[in-house]
Amino acid sequence: MLAPFDIAALATLLVGGAATGFLAGLFGVGGGAITVPILFEIFGIMHVADPVRMPLAVGTSLAVIIPTSLRSVRAHYLRGAVDVSVLRAWALPIMVGALCGATVARFAAPEVFQAAFVVFGTVISAKLLFGKEHWRVATEMPRGWILRFYGFFIGAVSSLMGIGGGAISTLVMTLHNRPIHQAVATSAGVGALIAVPGALGYVAAGWGKPGLPADALGFVSLIAFALTVPATLVTTPMGVALAHRLPRRWLEVLFGLFLATVAIRFMIAIARG
Template identity: 65%
Template sequence: MSEIVTLALALAVAGAFTGILAGLFGVGGGAIIVPVLYEVFRFNEVPEELRMPLAVGTSLAIIIPTSIRSARAHAKKGGVDMMVLRTWALPVMVGVSLGAFIAHYAPPEVFQFAFIIVASLMSTKLLFGRQSWRLGDDLPGRPVLATVGAVIGTLSSLMGIGGGAISTVFLTLYGRPIHNAVATSAGVGVLISIPGTIGYILAGWGKAGLPPDALGFVSLLGFALIVPTTLLTAPLGVNLAHRLSRRTLEVMFGSFLVIVCVRFVIAALG
């Protein structure tokens, strides 16, 4: 009983931090949820080849309500670029579906190394980048934008994140203010988490060795324990984001990505 209580408290605390990060950085918090759930499933002796996809799929499910609440809060402040979201809607969902298909066959290291590479590039830009680091003064045309959306969807689906980390860096490289990029990225999380969850349920359907509470690659218990705290704390992160300066937000976001990257390096080498 004490182990169950400890586990529940750990998941609740992780959920609280996840909600704050979702509002603060426009991310779904999957970068924290995935490693936590991975350790939970290891403790419960889930087969090694199933731990990572189960953690990723569960993370995507948890991100659904968090991203919706975060996106609505940012929209009320007028920061969400609806043109970008409309352009990305279909390509992102196609990319998410591709990522879920890969997850059905990929070994755990694929998820970990994908995150390490992408997070390293993003954190470098945020921590050491200058205003002169631009790919353009305005966003590219719809064909290029749609292609980027598909890439964001695929990578996010493999990492169990809401896509906010990737889309925020992309938007800032094209001159969008960090606050506008964060707000729009919160909407991207909605586009990724819903089809991503469905895809991981289907990818894990009928897999032997999954926990009894699992629906495909989604743990219903993990979902039930973490979601309530993320919903409570997401607005706190949104309010904090709109009080911080652009540079402060960039440094905090970049530092967050470095921590997550180190965590996955340790996991991959271990």
């Protein structure tokens, strides 16, 4: 029989998984912005050592993003909203960037991961909440090496943050005059491109590190992964359906508030030391 803590942890993982799947469909994100904070708190309750607690949450989040993002992008693709040409151009640069971010994870202090959340979450939420129509870098997406550099940047930063990259790629696309619905749908496909090499990188980065729980494969908790994924797969189509019903401005505001909340959460964690 499960102890009271185990029951609470199980319930939290299931609720977190359900929320992750719903957000993955609604916002085109992998859901890491919610799974990382939840896993961070649960690993704290489990007395996981502080030096490995945050990277374990990030690595496990990336593993969860793989099936979640695949289900999300498929649902968006069937609605004809995904820009496949952008995903093709970003595929290799994103995967290289994700591996670079995971490599940094082996040597970075826990505060680096939290600071990445705060900086990029704040910038993206500000753009979505307060941005005007004229807040654009260009009227079209770039081509060639600039487009590929965007892919590398998205992969590297998202891997450090443990997210599927949807938040950052949505920002890039909306700044280049792409509609929010298309940006969200295309960004859903970014998740798998980042999560597969990112999760493998975190397995390697955490291999042999002291202080990890017995079920961990490097910086990936297999038990947390197994408990979270089923719930994400159930709720992802629900988020996709709602995303295509919401007006553009509603979707921007909800996404912005969500990211601002997560940024504030990690700002508090950094302040507490």
